[in-house]
Amino acid sequence: MDEQMAALADEISAADGVTVLTGAGVSNASGVPTFRGEEGIWNNEFDPADFRMDRFERDPAGFWTDRLELHERMFGDVTGPNDAHRALARLEDLGVVDVVVTQNTDGLHAEAGTNRLIELHGNNARSVCVECGESVPTETALDDVRAGNSPPSCPVVGCTGHLKPDVVLFGERLPGGAYDSARRMAWESDVFIVVGSSLTVVPASTLPEEAAERGQLAIFDTGETEKDHLAHYLVRGDATETLPALVEAVQARLGREADTRGVENVTQEG
Ligand SMILES: [Zn+2]
CATH class of the missing domain: 3.40.50.1220 (TPP-binding domain)
Structure with a gap:
């Protein structure tokens, strides 16, 4: 040894x-592909600027549309x-x-x-409401985006908040x-x-x-x-x-x- x-x-x-x-x-x-380095997806396929907190705040619909693509690239081939x-x-x-x-x-x-x-x-499998903190499976949020409802909204009756992936975005503390x-x-x-x-x-x-x-x-x-x-x-x-x-x-x-x-x-x- x-x-x-x-x-x-x-x-x-x-x-x-x-x-x-x-x-x-x-x-x-x-x-799961790597983010950084020569083979990293930030260098070749995606622009980290699209996934920043300020982008989410400014344009949540566009953010989620891009996020769906990123999600499928990142987790589409995960084998456990x-x-x-x-x-x-x-x-x-x-x-x-x-x-x-x-x-x-x-x-x-x-x-x-x-x-x-x-x-x-954080954990990508969860998404949370930015207003009330309700936690929702990210797959549910992504199904909304796939159905053309972007940004996905909070399922709590009376709440008008958007969902956000429960991960730390670039530019977020x-x-x-x-x-x-x-x-x-x-x-x-x-x-x-x-x-x-x-x-x-x-x-x-x-x-x-x-x-x-x-x-x-x-x-x-x-x-x-x-x-x-x-x-x-x-x-x-x-x-x-x-x-x-x-x-x-x-x-x-x-x-x-x-x-x-x-x-x-x-x-x-x-
Ligand atoms: Zn809510």
């Missing part, structure tokens, strides 16, 4: 607090959680990972079984509660693991900096990130392979611990 992976497995098994931050790289293998999502859920089950903080809005961590989850940028919790977790963690995020988007990009001041920082990515210079562990490769390898290393360690305890018990009973 890879020495670095074994060392990290030891580190997280012994740690009091372990927080994971995930980005788009975790969901690539599930058919992949081995990286499942590995993180398993690390929670094993009592090793305390919380997953994600920049993704695809809901795949929850689907894979992660319970303690902070969705920093992060929900204070989610970011504050994520920051607190980063600060309190002995080990902070970043998976599949280029760490270029403020303010999520500042979490690893704060975490590295306090504890150990591990970065899992296929390529270089902005914060590699701060990392104590750099694991290169596809997260659908590297995270299952980490699970295996943790299980091997937990197995050794159980064996040791078993031997001690036998000795005591004898």
Whole structure:
């Protein structure tokens, strides 16, 4: 087994607090396209300016028409959680990972079984009324748009508000509660693991900096990130392979611990 992976497995098994931050790289293998980089949809297919908060406020009908197209491109081919999502859920089950903080809005961590989850940028499967806060499945809102009713309106009788995807749009502030919790977790963690995020988007990009001041920082990515210079562990490769390898290393360690305890018990009973 890879020495670095074994060392990290030891580190997280012994740690009091372990927080994971995930980005788009975790969901690539599930058919969700990346936003940034040369292949990213913002560079080639869509203009981020069309999806800004000020565009939504100025022209909600046009926003939703474009959003329908974006939604179909982003989520049309999604195949469900992949081995990286499942590995993180398993690390929670094993009592090793305390919380997953994600920049993704695809809901795949929850689907894979992660319970303690902070969705920093919201969840694309929900839409909310900007007036009364009523939550509606985004599919319902999109059906309205498909039927020519754009922008989709709130289903609550007497409410005249428009629906908005329950995600943080460009130019919109992060929900204070989610970011504050994520920051607190980063600060309190002995080990902070970043998976599949280029760490270029403020303010999520500042979490690893704060975490590295306090504890150990591990970065899992296929390529270089902005914060590699701060990392104590750099694991290169596809997260659908590297995270299952980490699970295996943790299980091997937990197995050794159980064996040791078993031997001690036998000795005591004898
Ligand atoms: Zn409403």
